[in-house]
Amino acid sequence: MSQVLRGDRPAGGPAPQDGPPAAPELGARELVMSYPRGAPVIEQLTVDITPDAFTVILGPNACGKSTLLRALSRVLAPAGGQVLLDGRDVFSYSPKALARRVGFLAQSSLAPDGITVRELVARGRYPHQGLLRPWSVEDEKQVRTAMERTHVAALAKRPVTTLSGGQRQRVWIAMALAQQTDVLLLDEPTTYLDLAHQVDVLDLCRELNQELGTTIVAVLHDLNQACRYADELIVMRDGAILASGAPAEVVTPDLVEQAYGLPVSVFTDPITGTPLVLPQAPGRS
Numbered sequence: 001m002s003q004v005l006r007g008d009r010p011a012g013g014p015a016p017q018d019g020p021p022a023a024p025e026l027g028a029r030e031l032v033m034s035y036p037r038g039a040p041v042i043e044q045l046t047v048d049i050t051p052d053a054f055t056v057i058l059g060p061n062a063c064g065k066s067t068l069l070r071a072l073s074r075v076l077a078p079a080g081g082q083v084l085l086d087g088r089d090v091f092s093y094s095p096k097a098l099a100r101r102v103g104f105l106a107q108s109s110l111a112p113d114g115i116t117v118r119e120l121v122a123r124g125r126y127p128h129q130g131l132l133r134p135w136s137v138e139d140e141k142q143v144r145t146a147m148e149r150t151h152v153a154a155l156a157k158r159p160v161t162t163l164s165g166g167q168r169q170r171v172w173i174a175m176a177l178a179q180q181t182d183v184l185l186l187d188e189p190t191t192y193l194d195l196a197h198q199v200d201v202l203d204l205c206r207e208l209n210q211e212l213g214t215t216i217v218a219v220l221h222d223l224n225q226a227c228r229y230a231d232e233l234i235v236m237r238d239g240a241i242l243a244s245g246a247p248a249e250v251v252t253p254d255l256v257e258q259a260y261g262l263p264v265s266v267f268t269d270p271i272t273g274t275p276l277v278l279p280q281a282p283g284r285s
Contacts, residue, residue: 101181149177263279
């Protein structure tokens with residue numbers, strides 16, 4: 001995967017003294033991931049996430065997509081290899097230090113009973129709190145800004161459990177936004193949402209990426225949505241990466257059939273100019 005670094009500095013080189021800060025470098029080296037008493041789900045995988053980009057991880061069920069995302073977020077510890085953030089093993093960071101750099105939203109996040117939207121979003125400020133640092137004006141500002149950016153400010157006093165699926169997903173993203181991380185990892189953020197809410201959440205992710213420079217990595221199942229929104233794709237099968245790069249470079253009939261075992265035709269979307277994948281009709285080659 002290509003490395004595009006803010007400030008055009010060499011990978012691993014010193015940060016420039018002037019100009020904007022370098023985007024975080026997140027990746028894995030010879031990663032091995034396995035579950036107790038099971039064969040490795042991922043074995044000897046190496047990948048670099050392109051800084052400042054919106055990256056989507058694709059692949060069939062049980063190919064290791066979510067496992068890779070959990071490894072990148074340090075939710076799961078590798079059986080071998082390393083996950084690196086700015087050249088350091090993620091396990092060398094304290095939990096709060098890592099949480100100030102990398103945010104992670106699980107596929108099915110559960111809010112405590114009775115918690116309001118504002119209270120949940122405020123929990124995103126936890127990594128910035130300490131014994132000598134009480135709740136501050138800056139904390140209040142970041143919570144308010146996060147709710148405004150995700151269009152949930154009007155819901156601030158509502159219990160999270162009373163919201164629709166799309167509204168809840170926006171609230172969780174608002175919490176991550178209040179966390180002020182450089183990287184946001186999203187595990188299937190559109191699951192269980194109707195089409196309108198899927199587009200709504202992906203539009204929001206694109207907005208956060210373009211306006212704030214947040215590096216976003218999401219696991220998705222919909223190839224066409226991935227092609228429409230992503231700058232970069234990582235296509236997996238059986239715990240390995242088949243291809244990575246820009247959608248127009250990666251998505252071909254051969255690649256999709258190799259990944260999913262499904263013959264397809266690939267066209268150009270007349271609206272966006274991105275790849276449009278359609279399954280072939282039965283009996284046609």
